[in-house]
Each structure stands twice: as structure tokens, then as C-alpha cells.
Amino acid sequence: MQPMKPxxxxxxxxxxxxxxxxxxxxxxxxxxxQQRQPARACGFDTGPPRRxxxxxxxxxxxxxxxxxxxxxxAYQFPVLDETPDARPYWSGQLAAAGxxxxxxxxxxxxxxxxxxxxxxxxxxxGAVRWAKTLLGRSRAVVGADGTLAVDVREPAFxxxxxxxxxxxxxxxxxxxxxxxxxxxxxxxxxxxxxxHGWLDPATGLxxxxxxxxxxxxxxxxxxxxxxxxxLVDERPQGTRTVTLPHAGFAISEVQPDxxxxxxxxxxxxxxxxxxxxxxVPLELPAGLRPLSGDPAPTLSATGAVCLTLRDDRASGLHxxxxxxxxxxxxxxxxxxxxxxLQRAGDGLLIEAxxxxxxxxxxxxxDFPAASVAPRLQLVRLDDGRARSLPDGARLxxxxxxxxxxxxxxxxxxxxxxxxxxxxxxxxxxxxxALVTAWVP
Numbered sequence: 001m002q003p004m005k006p007x008x009x010x011x012x013x014x015x016x017x018x019x020x021x022x023x024x025x026x027x028x029x030x031x032x033x034q035q036r037q038p039a040r041a042c043g044f045d046t047g048p049p050r051r052x053x054x055x056x057x058x059x060x061x062x063x064x065x066x067x068x069x070x071x072x073x074a075y076q077f078p079v080l081d082e083t084p085d086a087r088p089y090w091s092g093q094l095a096a097a098g099x100x101x102x103x104x105x106x107x108x109x110x111x112x113x114x115x116x117x118x119x120x121x122x123x124x125x126g127a128v129r130w131a132k133t134l135l136g137r138s139r140a141v142v143g144a145d146g147t148l149a150v151d152v153r154e155p156a157f158x159x160x161x162x163x164x165x166x167x168x169x170x171x172x173x174x175x176x177x178x179x180x181x182x183x184x185x186x187x188x189x190x191x192x193x194x195x196h197g198w199l200d201p202a203t204g205l206x207x208x209x210x211x212x213x214x215x216x217x218x219x220x221x222x223x224x225x226x227x228x229x230x231l232v233d234e235r236p237q238g239t240r241t242v243t244l245p246h247a248g249f250a251i252s253e254v255q256p257d258x259x260x261x262x263x264x265x266x267x268x269x270x271x272x273x274x275x276x277x278x279x280v281p282l283e284l285p286a287g288l289r290p291l292s293g294d295p296a297p298t299l300s301a302t303g304a305v306c307l308t309l310r311d312d313r314a315s316g317l318h319x320x321x322x323x324x325x326x327x328x329x330x331x332x333x334x335x336x337x338x339x340x341l342q343r344a345g346d347g348l349l350i351e352a353x354x355x356x357x358x359x360x361x362x363x364x365x366d367f368p369a370a371s372v373a374p375r376l377q378l379v380r381l382d383d384g385r386a387r388s389l390p391d392g393a394r395l396x397x398x399x400x401x402x403x404x405x406x407x408x409x410x411x412x413x414x415x416x417x418x419x420x421x422x423x424x425x426x427x428x429x430x431x432x433a434l435v436t437a438w439v440p
Contacts, residue, residue: 042404057435094437098144099124143179177218182236331386347402
């Protein structure tokens with residue numbers, strides 16, 4: 001186990017989430033790390049010392065990063081092809097809930113059409129609860145009690161459920177989302193006439209959704225459907241509805257207690273708590289306009305509505321607690337289009353994308369700057385705070401509460417909070433681990 005190491009660099013930004021990407025040829029996680037004076041940030045050096053705060057997939061190695069700054073090799077995926085010339089492609093995914101971590105690694109080789117996915121489930125202490133390699137591509141989700149569901153696609157579609165005691169059961173069911181708080185899973189069954197509903201993994205019984213529906217969204221823990229002129233929110237605690245003035249709405253975005261809808265002519269905010277539907281007025285501050293013809297608002301977890309607006313020199317994120325004037329700019333205005341990358345809680349990670357002028361290209365540029373600094377910003381919608389990440393930050397990941405961000409800077413995985421503490425390095429292995437996840 002190695003302690004965290006100090007970084008001497010400018011103060012930067014805020015807190016992050018889960019990332020899923022591809023990679024290969026990662027170094028040995030047991031490589032020594034430099035000594036550092038630990039700082040309190042984003043779960044590190046706080047709470048139980050051996051509690052896992054983050055997990056990383058380094059090639060075939062699953063590494064847990066603990067609250068005391070140490071790390072441990074929790075699992076090593078098996079070598080599936082010993083052919084010397086076989087250089088595997090692979091992609092990875094991590095998911096976590098209730099202290100449990102499931103890691104999935106899909107691989108194949110240049111010379112072979114076969115694709116396999118290896119899965120491992122780790123408990124809060126880093127012990128292996130279950131591991132298996134399945135044919136084809138598959139993904140996995142884990143419940144707060146350690147129940148695992150794997151979306152199996154070969155030889156036929158189905159869902160493999162592994163109970164906390166290790167028992168396995170295959171259901172003729174296509175998984176659509178994550179576990180609800182009561183342990184049920186959203187999805188559908190049947191080929192000729194599919195039935196969508198909640199699956200009870202213990203009994204195999206399916207409770208159909210309200211329907212027939214025109215659109216379905218599966219945010220974590222619940223399901224939102226458009227049924228005619230009614231917006232339906234189904235969750236274990238009960239069903240909530242919002243009556244719409246007519247059919248033909250589309251779901252733009254869903255938050256735990258609200259949804260953003262559009263009917264093609266405007267945007268509306270639906271509140272599941274009181275059943276109300278309110279238009280989002282788009283009276284913009286003088287001199288500002290949307291980046292494109294469609295203002296494309298985004299909705300925060302607390303109901304704030306945000307727009308990316310621009311003038312003749314720069315663009316910025318503007319938000320309103322009520323979805324109407326006054327609109328307040330959040331974060332820095334930059335001479336480039338802004339794009340929302342990630343959201344968690346009331347934290348937004350936004351990226352400024354430069355429009356460089358290429359040699360011989362005489363077409364106009366709205367923002368002609370060849371480079372933009374800062375490129376990445378973390379913005380908190382509840383209190384308006386914003387921080388910029390270093391220019392070299394890559395592969396950022398927001399923490400589940402949106403208050404911390406982890407990012408790779410060179411060969412270091414750094415974590416930064418919204419407070420004034422400097423960033424800390426929690427992993428240093430020379431090359432970025434392209435698959436990392438926070439462990440809630």
C-alpha cells in the first residue's frame with residue numbers, strides 16, 4: 001500500500017463521477033509512489049481508513065483506492081489468450097452501489113472474432129464475491145445489497161442475476177436500467193409482443209409498467225413514461241403523474257422529482273411532487289442569444305434551468321432557480337462554444353471547445369481562438385460556485401454528489417474539491433487508467 005503524494009501546482013477545481021472508456025497495456029499497480037502529506041478531500045483521509053473511495057481498472061488489474069490514501073490490488077482478470085502475437089483490444093466498465101463494486105472487462109484479439117466479457121463483484125472490504133467470464137459483450141449493474149444483474153446477449157438475450165449468497169438465476173428479460181430501492185429491475189420480456197415492467201429477481205415475476213407508452217426513460221431508481229397526455233413517474237414508493245395539455249410531448253431530461261419536456265414549440269418543467277406543469281419562459285438578457293437556434297435548456301436536480309448563451313465575444317452557462325429571469329451566469333465566459341459533459345447532483349462539468357482556423361480555410365469562425373483556457377470547468381448550480389481544471393486535465397469523472405472531480409493530469413490521478421484545499425494525487429502509475437469509478 002502506498003500513501004498519497006503531494007502535488008505542487010496551481011489551485012483548481014471541483015468534484016466528479018463515473019467514467020467508462022477503453023484502454024490497453026496498463027502498468028503494474030504495485031509500482032512505488034512518492035510520499036506525500038495527505039490532505040482532506042473528497043473522502044480521502046476521512047472516514048474508515050480502509051473504506052474504498054475509488055476503483056480503477058489498470059489493464060487486467062482492479063485497484064481500490066482507500067480513504068487513508070493507500071491502495072490495494074483487489075483482483076486480476078485472467079489471461080484468456082496466451083498466443084505471443086495476440087494483442088488484445090479491451091474495454092472496461094465499473095459500477096458501484098452500497099460499497100459494492102462490479103468491474104467488467106470485454107476483450108477480443110486481432111486474429112479472432114470471439115468477444116468475451118469477464119465480470120468480478122467486490123464487496124466493501126475488497127473481497128471477491130463472484131467472478132465469471134461470459135461469451136459476447138455484456139454489462140452489469142449492482143444493487144445496494146450486493147445483488148448483481150448481468151445483461152447477457154449470447155447465445156440469447158437475457159439477464160443473469162446473482163444473489164448476495166452467490167446463487168445464479170437466468171431470466172428471459174432484457175435489462176433497461178439499474179436497481180430500484182426495493183431491489184427490482186426495469187426492462188422488458190417477450191419478442192413478438194414485448195411487455196415492459198419491473199422484474200423481481202427473487203421470484204422472476206414481472207409487474208408491467210403503466211401503458212401503452214410513447215416514450216420511456218430509466219434514470220437511476222425509477223422509470224418515467226409518456227402515456228398519451230400523461231407523464232408517469234413509477235418508483236417503488238408509488239406512482240406519480242403530471243397531466244399534460246395534449247399528447248405529442250417529448251422528454252428532454254429527467255431529474256429525481258422533475259422532468260423537462262418539449263412540445264416542439266417550447267419547453268416545460270413538470271414537477272412530480274405537486275403534479276404541476278409550468279412553461280419555461282426564455283426571456284434572455286439583453287445582448288445574449290443561444291449558441292444555436294434551439295436554446296436546449298438543461299435541468300438541475302433542484303429544478304434550476306440553465307442555458308448556454310453567447311454574445312459576440314464569448315459564451316457562458318446562465319441559470320435561473322425558477323426557469324425565468326433573472327438569468328445568472330455560472331462559471332467563466334470563454335471564447336468558445338460550451339458543451340455539457342457530465343452531471344451529478346447539482347454539479348455540472350462543462351467543456352469549452354475551440355474552433356481553430358485551419359490553413360487555407362477562409363470560412364468564418366464564431367469564436368476564432370485557437371486555444372481556450374480554462375477548457376474544463378466544474379459548476380455548482382445550488383450555490384453558483386465554479387472551479388477550473390488544469391489545462392492538462394483528461395478523463396474527468398464527477399463524484400456522485402457533484403462536489404468533487406477526479407481527473408488524469410499526465411500520469412497522475414488527481415482529486416479536487418470545491419473547497420480551498422489543493423488537489424491530491426491518489427494514483428500515480430505513469431499512464432492513465434482509462435476506467436475509474438467512485439465508490440458511493
